[in-house]
Amino acid sequence: MTALLPRRGLAQIFALIVILAIDRAVSPQFFDLRLQDGRLFGSLIDVLNRGTPVALLSLGMVLVIATRGIDLSVGAVMAICGAIAASLADSHGLPVVLAAALGAGLVCGLWNGFLVAVLGMQPIVATLILMVAGRGIAQLITEGRIVTFSSPDLVWLGNGAILGLPVPVAIALGMLLLTGAVVRGSALGLLIEATGGNARASELAGVGTRAMILAVYVWCGVCAALAGVIAAADIMGADANNAGLWLELDAILAVVIGGTSLFGGRFSLVLAVLGALIIQTMNTGILLSGYPPEFNLLVKAVVVLAVLLLQSPKLSGLAGIATRLRGTKP
Amino acid sequence: MKGLPPVLITAIVLVAGFAACAAQFPNIASTRVVGNLLTDNAFLGIVATGMTFVIISGGIDLSVGSVIGFTTVFVALASERWGVPPLVAFVAILALSAAFGAAMGAVIHVFDLPPFIVTLAGMFLARGASFLLSTESVPITAPVYSTVSDFALRMPGGGRLTAIAIIMLAIVIGGALLLHLTRFGANVYALGGSRATAGLMGVAVGKMTVKIYMLSSLLAGLAGIVFSFYTSAGYSLSAVGVELDSIAAVVIGGTLLTGGQGSVIGTFLGVLIQGMIQTYINFDGTLSSWWTKIATGVLLFAFIALQQALVTLARRPVAKRAGAAS
Numbered sequence: 088m089t090a091l092l093p094r095r096g097l098a099q100i101f102a103l104i105v106i107l108a109i110d111r112a113v114s115p116q117f118f119d120l121r122l123q124d125g126r127l128f129g130s131l132i133d134v135l136n137r138g139t140p141v142a143l144l145s146l147g148m149v150l151v152i153a154t155r156g157i158d159l160s161v162g163a164v165m166a167i168c169g170a171i172a173a174s175l176a177d178s179h180g181l182p183v184v185l186a187a188a189l190g191a192g193l194v195c196g197l198w199n200g201f202l203v204a205v206l207g208m209q210p211i212v213a214t215l216i217l218m219v220a221g222r223g224i225a226q227l228i229t230e231g232r233i234v235t236f237s238s239p240d241l242v243w244l245g246n247g248a249i250l251g252l253p254v255p256v257a258i259a260l261g262m263l264l265l266t267g268a269v270v271r272g273s274a275l276g277l278l279i280e281a282t283g284g285n286a287r288a289s290e291l292a293g294v295g296t297r298a299m300i301l302a303v304y305v306w307c308g309v310c311a312a313l314a315g316v317i318a319a320a321d322i323m324g325a326d327a328n329n330a331g332l333w334l335e336l337d338a339i340l341a342v343v344i345g346g347t348s349l350f351g352g353r354f355s356l357v358l359a360v361l362g363a364l365i366i367q368t369m370n371t372g373i374l375l376s377g378y379p380p381e382f383n384l385l386v387k388a389v390v391v392l393a394v395l396l397l398q399s400p401k402l403s404g405l406a407g408i409a410t411r412l413r414g415t416k417p
Numbered sequence: 418m419k420g421l422p423p424v425l426i427t428a429i430v431l432v433a434g435f436a437a438c439a440a441q442f443p444n445i446a447s448t449r450v451v452g453n454l455l456t457d458n459a460f461l462g463i464v465a466t467g468m469t470f471v472i473i474s475g476g477i478d479l480s481v482g483s484v485i486g487f488t489t490v491f492v493a494l495a496s497e498r499w500g501v502p503p504l505v506a507f508v509a510i511l512a513l514s515a516a517f518g519a520a521m522g523a524v525i526h527v528f529d530l531p532p533f534i535v536t537l538a539g540m541f542l543a544r545g546a547s548f549l550l551s552t553e554s555v556p557i558t559a560p561v562y563s564t565v566s567d568f569a570l571r572m573p574g575g576g577r578l579t580a581i582a583i584i585m586l587a588i589v590i591g592g593a594l595l596l597h598l599t600r601f602g603a604n605v606y607a608l609g610g611s612r613a614t615a616g617l618m619g620v621a622v623g624k625m626t627v628k629i630y631m632l633s634s635l636l637a638g639l640a641g642i643v644f645s646f647y648t649s650a651g652y653s654l655s656a657v658g659v660e661l662d663s664i665a666a667v668v669i670g671g672t673l674l675t676g677g678q679g680s681v682i683g684t685f686l687g688v689l690i691q692g693m694i695q696t697y698i699n700f701d702g703t704l705s706s707w708w709t710k711i712a713t714g715v716l717l718f719a720f721i722a723l724q725q726a727l728v729t730l731a732r733r734p735v736a737k738r739a740g741a742a743s
Contacts, residue, residue, distance in 0.1 A: 157533070207729075211477070211533065212674045212721055219661055220714020226707035327707075336537060349531050381552060384545030391538040395530050 095346060098397075099361045102344075106368045113376040126248035130371060132256075138367030139255040140165070140331070142360045143314040144338035145345070146259075146266050147307030149359035152342050154300050155283040155351030156203060156210035158307045161338055163221025164195045165315030165331030170228040172316045173325035176236035184241060189312045195221070196308020200301035218335070225327035235324035245320030255317045259360070262310065267356050276354075279303060283351025340387065341366055344394050366390075423671025423724065424683040430669075430716075431690050438693065442700045448576025450696060455582035458692040460485065460640040460647060460656070462585040462685060465663040465670075466592040467636030469684045472667050473596070474629050475609040475676030476532035480521065481637040482659035483543035484514055486652070488641025490547045493555035493651025503561045511638050517543070518634025522627035536630075540660070547653035554652040557645060565646050581643045588636065593681040605629060609676025665713050666691055669720050673728070690716065 110130070111117045120129040144161050151158045168188040175184045195217060202213035236242075247254040270276035281289040282299045290296045314334075319325045343349065344365055345358035366387070373382050439446040455462075464481050471478045488510050495506035521539045525532050569577035596602040604625050607615035616622045640659075645651055670687035672679025694712045698704045 206722065206725055208721060208725055209674055212668070215661070215664065216714050216718045216721065219665060219717060220711050223707040223710030223714065226705065227711070231705050231707065336541075339534070339537070343534065349534060379548070379552070381545060381548030384541045384548065386545075388538045388541035388545060391534065391541065392524075395524075395534060395538070396528060 095355065096358055096361075099345060099358050099365065103361060103365050103368065106365060106372060110368060110372040110375060113372060117375070122251060124248075125251065126253065127251045130375070132253065134364065134367050134371050135256045136253045137371065138364050139259045140314040140318050141334060141337045141341055141366060142259045142363040143262060143310050143317070144334055145341040145359040145363045146262055146356060147303075147310030148335075148338045149342045149345065149347050149354045149356055150266075150270065150279060150303040151210070151307045152339070152347055152349060153279050153283045153351055153354035154303050155286070156300065156303070157214065157339065157349075158199060158304065158311075159211065159214040159335050160195065160199060160217035160221055161307065161311040161314075162331035162333060162335040163218050163225065164192055164308055164311035165318060165334065166222055166225035166325075166327050167195065167228065168192050168312035168315035169319035169325040169330045170225045170234065170327050172241065173234040173236050173319045174228060176238040176241045181238075181240035181244075184238075185316065188316045189309055192308040192310075192312020192315070193305055194308070195311070196305035197301070199308065200304030203304060204297045204300035222327060225325075225330070229325055229327045231327075233324050233326045237323065241316075241320050242323055243320075245317055245323070255321070258313065258317065262313065263356060263360055266306070270356070280351075280353055283353075285352075337366055338363070340391060344390070422727070423678075423720070424680055424686070426723065427669060427671050427683050427686045427690070427720075431686050431693065434690065434693055438697045438700070442697075445696065445700060448572040448574035450576075452572060452576035452578055452582065454689070454692040454696055455585065456577075456579045456647070457695070458688050459579075459581040459585040460644040461659065461662055461666065461691070462688045463588045463643060464637050464640040464659060465666040465684045465688050466588055466681055467633035468660075468663045468667050469592070469670070469672055469679060469681050470596065470605055470629050471532075471633045472664070472672050472674060473609045473676055473679045474605045474625070475612065476525070476626075476629065477536065477664070477674075478518075478521075478539075478630065478633045478637075479533065479536040479660045480517075480539035480543055481633065481640070481663060482656045482661075483540045483547070484517065484634055484637035485641040485644055485656035485659060486654065487543045487547040487550075488514065488638050489645040489648070489651040489655050490550045490555065490653050491651070492642060492645050493557050494550055496557060496559045497555055503559045507642055510642065511635060514638025514641075515631050515635040518631040518637075519627050521634070522630030523623075525630065526623045526626040532630075544653070550653065551651070552653055554650050556650045562646060562649055566649065581646050584639075584643055588639070589681060589685045592636075596681050601625075601628070606677060609673075609678070611677075662691065662713075665717050668724075669713075669716050671720070671724075673724055674721070675728075 114130065117130045120127055120131065148158060148161065168191050171191050172184050172188040175187055199214050199217060202208045202216070203210050244254055249257045270279065278294050279299055281294050282296045286296050315331060318330055341362035342359045344362035345355055347354045347359060369386055369390070370383055373386065374380060435445070444450065464485065468478060468481065491510050492503065492506050495501040495509070496503045517539065521535055524530060525535050565580045568580045570583070572578055596605065604615070604620045607618065607620050608622065608625055612622055641656070644656060648655065666687035667679070667684050668674055668687070669690055670680070670683030670685070672683060691713060694709050698706060698708055
């Protein structure tokens with residue numbers, strides 16, 4: 088395993104370059120950038136912008152998966168927080184809107200963390216509850232309608248620009264730096280990995296595993312809330328049915344593509360975000376190539392399988408498979 | 418010990434809930450409403466039966482909703498556009514579904530991957546394939562469909578037990594017999610208890626894994642056929658999220674999500690509880706349908722918390738012994 092470490096990330100970067108090259112081949116103006124009204128435009132910027140929600144989700148998800156958990160509720164949390172932001176946007180200022188939405192995400196994360204860390208539930212099961220109920224709660228907030236708003240502050244969050252970069256991209260970048268500084272600038276990341284590697288051993292060694300697990304679910308909820316606010320700001324409205332629908336799966340996929348093992352114990356924030364960008368580059372490429380967007384799902388399925396097989400500890404050539412098959416016979 | 422208490426609690430919740438509904442809307446307690454409830458949830462009952470096997474064996478199958486969607490599109494296109502007799506199309510799609518499930522089971526076992534992520538890939542694959550076949554809703558006009566739709570057993574009180582409800586009841590009974598009375602069923606429980614132990618005791622773990630996922634996908638294919646009877650159309654976006662509904666039904670039915678405990682009857686009761694909530698909301702008229710989701714979520718939480726408490730109680734003496742030994 089340690090021999091593999093120096094090569095970490097090369098495969099993802101290589102994959103991204105290959106996909107970018109394919110995109111360039113199907114759409115010659117793919118790398119064109121132009122500056123207009125103080126904001127950069129172009130397919131590359133579009134990839135970054137569209138990839139922001141999944142990138143934000145994967146930032147939280149990667150920490151949860153590092154503790155050997157999983158959070159299925161992030162899509163529903165996005166819907167809840169988007170709904171809260173949209174319904175408050177026209178009557179309150181941006182700070183209140185953000186505080187309410189992020190606060191709701193924090194509460195959702197606390198709920199998940201409480202179920203997993205304190206009640207000891209399986210993460211898939213614990214977060215399934217909010218995944219099922221969350222969309223109903225979001226509908227409750229929007230009263231079943233698509234809530235639209237026109238508050239310029241919130242719209243700026245989705246469509247504005249900072250130093251030429253779209254605001255969502257800047258926010259995602261900021262969150263990546265913040266999360267990276269907190270978990271890698273201190274021993275926190277190591278403790279999270281220890282919790283995922285062997286929770287019991289870590290606890291005996293003095294790691295506060297419960298606090299770690301609680302913290303990562305809370306952080307995941309906050310990231311999802313931010314993604315939900317950005318998604319709502321982007322379309323200037325909240326659609327409780329479709330906001331963040333199936334994005335939990337994309338976020339998990341991004342984390343897996345980023346080389347983080349679903350069995351916990353190690354993680355890479357940058358590679359998870361890179362995974363999100365790889366997914367979005369594929370999506371954009373398929374759209375640009377003129378193929379129906381339905382191809383997305385097929386391509387994703389093939390990518391998941393390929394990454395899984397590459398990660399599989401059992402894959403050491405065909406000989407390994409053969410012995411494995413022989414071993415299954417009674 | 419086979420998880421009887423949770424099933425009993427599920428049954429009590431169902432009866433109490435039904436009584437409460439009937440107290441408010443006396444018309445609910447009629448064979449007409451119950452017959453409709455069975456018809457509306459026929460596909461869910463079938464797919465949840467397959468899911469029960471998967472979950473008891475310690476796995477999960479996220480691909481079932483997509484398999485249903487693919488099946489409806491395949492059957493509709495086969496009978497309407499390709500000129501294949503519907504019955505031939507049914508056999509073909511069932512074989513295809515079974516092969517699909519077997520492939521997922523094989524990947525899970527051979528490469529030792531989490532079922533969650535493998536069946537997630539399967540979900541993308543099946544949904545993507547159904548989009549490729551057709552993105553529009555294809556109405557089915559084959560005569561078999563009107564024959565089956567018209568067929569129904571009259572129940573006392575004016576209720577109709579439709580063909581698809583009968584298929585569902587047959588699958589539930591067949592599934593219960595398979596799970597509780599055969600060697601295959603015993604092996605499913607053994608796998609859920611502990612894969613390693615089951616393997617050491619002579620269970621062919623690989624073959625069983627393949628068969629269990631094959632069964633789940635086969636039943637999902639059958640559920641797709643039933644769904645196409647229900648809607649008389651094939652649509653690639655149909656049955657989105659059914660995997661969640663069926664997992665919820667299984668859990669509410671008292672099956673342990675960690676595997677090793679559960680029953681098909683419990684799952685059936687879980688399906689009925691979900692159907693009952695839906696019916697109540699329809700009767701009420703002022704509540705929106707999204708209350709179903711919240712109610713299902715609350716029930717899920719209640720049952721999982723209950724299971725957690727039962728498991729903790731059951732494990733306590735074991736933990737003490739282990740502590741004493743070391």
